[in-house]
Amino acid sequence: MRYDFIIVGAGSSGAVIANRLSESGQFNVLLLEAGGDPLITEDVPYLSGLILNNPMTDWVMPWPRGKSLGGTSNLNHMIYMRGNPKDFDNWATLTGDPQWKYDNVLPYFKKFENYDGHFPSDEYHGKNGPMQVNTQSFEPQMEDWIKSGEELGFKKTDPNARQTSGFFPCDFTLSNGKRWGVYDGFIKPALTRTNLKVYRYARINLDAQNQATGVTYLRHGRLVVVNATKEVILSAGAVGSPHLLMLSGIGPATHLKSVKIEPKVDLPGVGQNLQDHVSCLYGPFILNSTESFIMSRDLKFSSLIEYATLGIGPLSWTYVSGLGLTHSSLGDPDWPDLALTYIPLGIYPTIHKDVAAFFGLKESLVNDYVSDFHDKDANFILVYNGLPKSRGSITLRSSDPFDAPLIDPKYFSDPNDMKVMIDGFKFAVKLYETANTWKKYNASLVKKHFPGCETHPLQSDAYYECYIRHATATMWHPTSSCKMGNENDPMTVVDSNLRVRKVAGLRIADASIMPQITNTNTNAPCIMIAEKMSAIILKTWG
Template identity: 40%
Template sequence: MSLVNLNQLRDTLLGAGTNTLIPFLQLFLLVLFPDAGPGSFPLPRSLYSHYDFIIVGGGTAGCVLAGRLSEVAEWRVLLLEAGGEPTLETKVPGLSPISYIPGYSQDWGYATVPQKYSSQNFANRAARQPQGRVLGGGSTVNAMYHVRGNRRDFDHWASLGNPGWDYLSVLPYFIKSEDYRGDPGDTAAYHGKGGPIGVTPAPITPLTEAFMQGGRELGYTVLDYNGPEQLGFSQASFSILKGVRSSTADGYLRPAASRPNLHIMHGALVHKVLFTGKRATGVQFQHKGKVMTAQARREVIMSAGSVASPKLLMLSGVGPRHHLLNHQVDVVVDLPGVGQNVHDHVEVLGLSWTTPHLISTTGFRELFTKDTQDKYRTERKGPLATAPFNFLNAWVKVSPEDDPLWPDIQLFFNSATIAFDVGFLSPALWGLDKKRFFEYMSDIYGLEGFSIRPILVRPRSRGTITLKSNDPRDAPYIDPQLLTHKYDVDTLVAGVKFALALGNTSRFMNNYQAKFFDKPLPSCAGEVYGSDRYWTCYVRHMSTTFYHLTGSCKMSPVSDPYGVVDHKLRVRGVEGLRVIDASIMPAVTNGNTNAPTIMIAEKGSDIIKQDWASY
């Protein structure tokens, strides 16, 4: 097969939807992965009459659980996943933005309900809410940032009445999961070798150096954000192993797939958990048009994620009584906290700097060359082997409240403006209103530059996930109620000001002649440009979720009336049912949530093994 012209791929990406793009892309990828054969996760020929454990959801957490629980040879484990097997495009780090194109087959396609206080420049005032619908879940389709969070996040969980979830207790699970491929220097004790998830630092580029130098100018140190402290600027680390995405499907599930005690059913949409009295005894699901049931001797484990886990609990009769009755669902236990405490990180889009220098070659354009393709095919190196757009992160403190070493803003840097693609994909990728996007951004269409996005990492606003109907095929209503709390808005305004200061530091100004795109946002024309009132308006119009939805099945002690699971992740009021995924976080961690979700599943696996050790 001859090499595919990557300029054609670029044109297809910019001009076509996923129905055209993905088949073309997968054909191209057979060149890069000539050994790609039939699926690595074959369906079982038949199901057992009973399993010891049934895991609902084969995403980030579910794959970890399936791999770890099936280590016990005498336990029969069934993993049910609504999506399919990972496709070739998910394996190439440089192509990771593909998964964010609307309509992508391995995403649920969720969006929030219209937001009252945020996302005002977005289509229908709604924020996109991507969630992986594929084995490996978010770990298969996310941006691959490997961020553990801040040690104070976990100490906070423990202080709320969740023993065993403090930082020193969870750190061994982070280390256990990791195969670190960099030189950690003096933070070596915080990193693991030989674990299931490869973690690789990104290459250092001139932009990386400018970013870190900017941090120093503003009084911050350069550090390893997965080390003992997080506050500062850093080189990025990604869940990549030898130039290929490292997902939980590859790291945990694939090595376990041949075990005779593990059955993997992908393409299986779970309808509900089955109960005998108040004990979970199995699940009902649909596979290839056929409604089926599976029985569990020991436990059903809900690992369907922050959207589907509360939805399936409610469809099963576990949730707020009045809400279930409104949807004609028989109540097993009245648990008002299911679907409450919903929150997400909030990012602000649009802060862009233009430059006369060609810098997006470190991101987008360089992907589309024959040299890049050859280097990746033969060595698994080059631009395709790492995340595109020179992604970088920093964690800073802009509010005087709380611990001075507990960041409240994450800064996300990338080497392209939001209008770099001349508007072909950017509005749709973010869910922005196309007319408003053009009105604001048309002046910098196609220009070189970079963006800095301030992200609120400790939001105080809380929302809900509620049923649309009792049909398991219907998506629930997702309402994080972004920016309902004044603290969140004020902190983001301060974060915007910090981003402006960073973009205007000497290395960016002198080496790149960076110029901030200071056109006033038309939607905020009534405010004095640059004032706090203007930036407040800007934040409310250009803010969206950061795809880290958590908290909908909160872990808490019995004293909290809105708790859903205890510190052993057991669902209140019933037996034989746990929730193990990001939904159990009482408060979202400080940064991207994939690594903490892996930790939760690693620790949850050990809890289950310990609880059943005497049986």
């Protein structure tokens, strides 16, 4: 079988490319994905914490990875954040190509948006794109969050325009209270196209001249070889793309030999430069008023009726009611390195189970910490480092394509990352201790040590570091493992047009190509990357 283009991975980038390349009907396109359609439960925002680690839709690794049409956009918390203009200007500097500057990628963000969010603006937002970007109908204490930020001098600003420090309500990829991922926006409308096929996948094939000729994939228990007459596009994500490259003999030669794979192209940068937003849930800040959301008290049968008929109410909530961007003692106020996600969630009897499952922590640890506060109204702050300096790696466990790769994020290998997180904890305490908004609720951080940190004085730097190390979690934003760069950097994997070095006919478009992670959520930048590469390919092939 032969296709013009073969796209490997139907996530936030691959779905977009499949749609755009098949749109005109000029090209035959094959989209390869290891999963099926999204589950109905993935539509409901409040259930987003329950769909992680489901083998039907998640690869079930230390990091959640989508395994269905739509990829990880079916698992995320739907927060719509582009990043900071300086993120993209920095990409342009690192690649030596001005096409990646913020002003030059802004049209691609606008292209996919159908924006009806908190900050309407013709200059910064699009109205006719396939991705729905909206507000939430249910946002407990959102106004309290904004007011408390204003008390500390932070303005309510659009984080998706000329982002700077500020407090704001979030926009989400939602429609009528339901998740709106790239499956809804890009794949579903294209499934009836006769020039687009969707199958499962395995590995890339190269000829003697290192031309990507096609892909071998598994279908109904047998291996199938398909050829690409123009290009193969890899969009398997920050874990999947380097994994597949290395299985195909493209990567660090020494490492490939160590797992008995014959190196075809020695690219030392494959799987290196891995970055993620390391996070930690801080709190609870106990309130003396029934303002927060307690599941056992506030989620009722009427909530189900309300959601089923109107798409509103608690089941339409993503757990997030706002976000704040600021800078650490090492950072820049106009390029924030600290994000604080506001979660007004009270303590219900099974919260320890949900928090443990969601953040990959031990149930007993979380239960020991929160069990004294059952049925108390509370707030939590999810603190994360937006501009981490630590760099990790993806390597092969073996030559077996069904063996999960080895993921080593090397969190806090750069000590400055811990300093940033400690500054984030201190800022959260300052916010709740000084803002009158929280004083009216007599808000206070629990005076209890996190288990394992009892030897350190509460609110000391040593205590904060201990807490963070015990409760470290991913923000589910892995990037940069096949980085885009200039030709003089030996660790460059793709050039600024996303072509894999030393391999003809092969490109990568997903989070793995980011030279440096954007300072907020990564789903929107992945869609932008795909829109931009689709335009490059269509221009190349007419």
